[in-house]
Amino acid sequence: MSCCAPGIEAAAHIGATKSAESDNESLLAASKPLGEGLNQLELAVPDVHCATCISTIERDLGELGMVHAARVNLSTKRVRITYDPEKGSPDQMTAAVTKSGHRILLLEGLDEDDDGQMGSLIRAMAVAGFAAGNIMLFSVSVWSGAEEATRDLFHWISALIAIPTVGFSGQVFFRSAIAALRHGRLNMDVPISLAVMLALCMSIFETARGAELVYFDASVSLLFFLLVGRTLDHMMREKARGAVKNLAQLSPRSAVQILPDGRREAVAIGDIEPGMVLSIFAGQRIPVDGEVIEGVSEADVSLVSGEAEPEPVEPGQSLLAGTLILSGSISLKAEQPADKSFLARMIELMEAAEGSKAGYRRVADKAAEIYAPAVHMLALSAFLGWGLLGGDWHVATVISIAVLIITCPCALGLAVPMVHIVAAGRLFEAGIVMKDGAALERMALVDHVVFDKTGTLTVGKPRLKGQILGNRADFAQAARLARRSAHPFSVALGDGANEKKICVNEVFEGQVDEVPGQGLKATDKQGEWRLGHAEWCGVKNPQQYSNRSQVWLSLNQKPVAGFELSDTARPEAKEAIDALKAAGVQISLLSGDRAGPVHELATELGIAQAEAQLTPADKVSRIQELQKEGHNVLMVGDGINDAPALRAAQTSMAPASAADVGRSAADFIFTRDNLSAVPATLLLSRRSATTVKENFGLALAYNIVAVPLAMSGHVTPLIAALAMSTSSVLVTLNALKLRFGNEGLGKAVTQKPAKHSPAASQKLELAE
DSSP: OOOOOOOHHHHHHHHHSOOGGGOHHHHHHHOEEEETTEEEEEEEOTTOOSHHHHHHHHHHHHTSTTEEEEEEETTTTEEEEEEOGGGSOTHHHHHHHHHTTOOOEESTTOOTTOOHHHHHHHHHHHHHHHHHHHHHHHHHHHHTTOOHHHHHHHHHHHHHHHHHHHHHHTHHHHHHHHHHHHTTOOOTHHHHHHHHHHHHHHHHHHHHTTOSOOOHHHHHHHHHHHHHHHHHHHHHHHTTSOHHHHHHTTSOSEEEEEOTTSOEEEEEGGGOOTTOEEEEETTOBOOSOEEEEEOOEEEEOHHHHOOOSOEEEOTTOEEOTTOEEOSSEEEEEEOSOGGGSHHHHHHHHHHHHHHHHTTOOOHHHHHHHHHHHHHHHHHHHHHHHHHHHHOOHHHHHHHHHHHHHHTSTHHHHHHHHHHHHHHHHHHHHTTEEEOOHHHHHHHHTOOEEEEOIIIIIBOSSOEEEEEEESOHHHHHHHHHHHTTOOOHHHHHHHHHHHHTTSSTTOOOOSOEEEETTTEEEEEETTEEEEEEOTTTTTOSOGGGTOSSEEEEEEETTEEEEEEEEEOOBOTTHHHHHHHHHHTTOEEEEEOSSOHHHHHHHHHHHTOSEEEOSOOHHHHHHHHHHHHHTTOOEEEEOOSGGGHHHHHHSSEEEEETTSOHHHHHHOSEEETTOOTTHHHHHHHHHHHHHHHHHHHHHHHHHHHHHHHHHHHTTOOOHHHHHHHHHHHHHHHHHHHHGGGSSOHHHHHHHSSOOOOOOHHHHOOOOOOO
């Protein structure tokens, strides 16, 4: 279960010291001007971890007249504030967050890789589990009829184990409960803390007077069950936090500047200004948006368009930050500073999209809002009722403790995490990794699936489609030249020749030079051979032959052979699309590729809605339009350029072959490279959503039966603990049924995709 307030020690410390977070000059220096008199300030809120945390911070900031907008990002644990510095000082904003019980920190110098909270949860869970097991052994001995002296000894030993365990493992809940109460709020940790502490104190009291029944096992077991649920929940949330950081790591930290006198010196990327001339070598990424002023090369623009096909680079051409130079070297004139270049805009798109996701309120968070007040009222009513009417305040205390224990949200706390962990395990067995538990809930609501093209619906590798000019001998000569290069088109040409048994593995024996951005040039007794781009080989109008990618062979600038290449659809793509349609969802294809290949693929797979030549921002825009129409969107993509769209959609999937940033941004990753994982995950998520509802139904039914019994005095704290544990076991068993009955998942995903055979899937139409 989620709670809504961190420890009070941090808040007290912040309030007591003059830190950078309360210094107006530091806050103004960290702010970014937006124009029109507004500034934007981004700060870390490391303790935020639920929907209530988000709403509390945003509400408290929104009450300040100087704040125009405030958005908390749950995954990155940051708050972005747009404010008017003329209407107040920035320290008012940090003070508002601090007063709500949350720490707030400047981003500078913050170690975001240090997940101390996860370590604390694991340590607390391990200690509670070890202690619960040992105390239960003593309890079983007592229940078996131990003599009075032995019983008292076991009770004291249990006390010695339980007291430090509750003090250590219970801090996760105690700090949150105290901080919530200090700020006049209730959360799920308040009844948990009350139940644990009252059961512990009552047990110590009963042990001191030699009573037969104590409840150390109840208090420690309660902690263990709740810590298991919280640890699983935190673990799944943290897996979704690395995408923005991974994308930022693609940007170089420095570049080489060419000074007016010709000297070269290193310059930090943050110091690059428009007009500077930079030297970029093969294997380096473009640091900022700019124009090529010298040099020719080839560039990998997959970050921009998603297409793997290298593009020629020549003077006068504009390149975007993040583009990878594949060959040669170029001189680039900077047109934008780093914080306004393409890569920075990509990061902003991802953060904005993730911020919109943070508004999604999970089922368990919604239940928590009404559950905590109800539990307190029931326990208080039982205490006052039995105390005032019965006159025995000891009995009233025992009964109120029983009510608190029996209503402790173990079943409610495990209802969602257990379903998620069982579903995640089942998906993992089928080669699908679930990174974010909340995504399973969002996946169940999906009614529109958006696919990228290259590498997602297609194999992502150019293959020879056919020969559009020349004969078999010309094909053989082109293949011999192609085998002297590692270019993807050359590899495809050589593979195609091998498939057709044409000059198998033969290589051109003469001198071969690779011209960056153009192709291969070789000389023999017949003259100069060229293999590469159409214009470079003397082809006047290549579009008359084909709209696909082309490679040409020329002799002395006269074209003698032409070849068309294309990316082919995955063998299981049509089946996956049909399965999604059968599940009642709509399909769209959004690609950065040319219109011809995109619409050809859409027709082949039966996709009615297809758009081509889209930028990453265009894809995000199309997804947002679908969301405004009321659709819940699943995005399936594999490229770096797909990362903002993956984040913008309600949920997202990517193959294991995807770029690092694409994998980080996705909620699900299918490792067996089979698109059947998409409909299989959708169907399992719908079953999971049904199981979550059933678990809440079981928890509700348990409370309807158990609470009246506890309030009427028919349940002791020990029986209450057993009943609470039983409800948790029932919820767990119900979640385990997800491991069975997934025939579609087992059949469609666990089998390896059919091996792609170019010879079987396409015929090379050779001119005779």
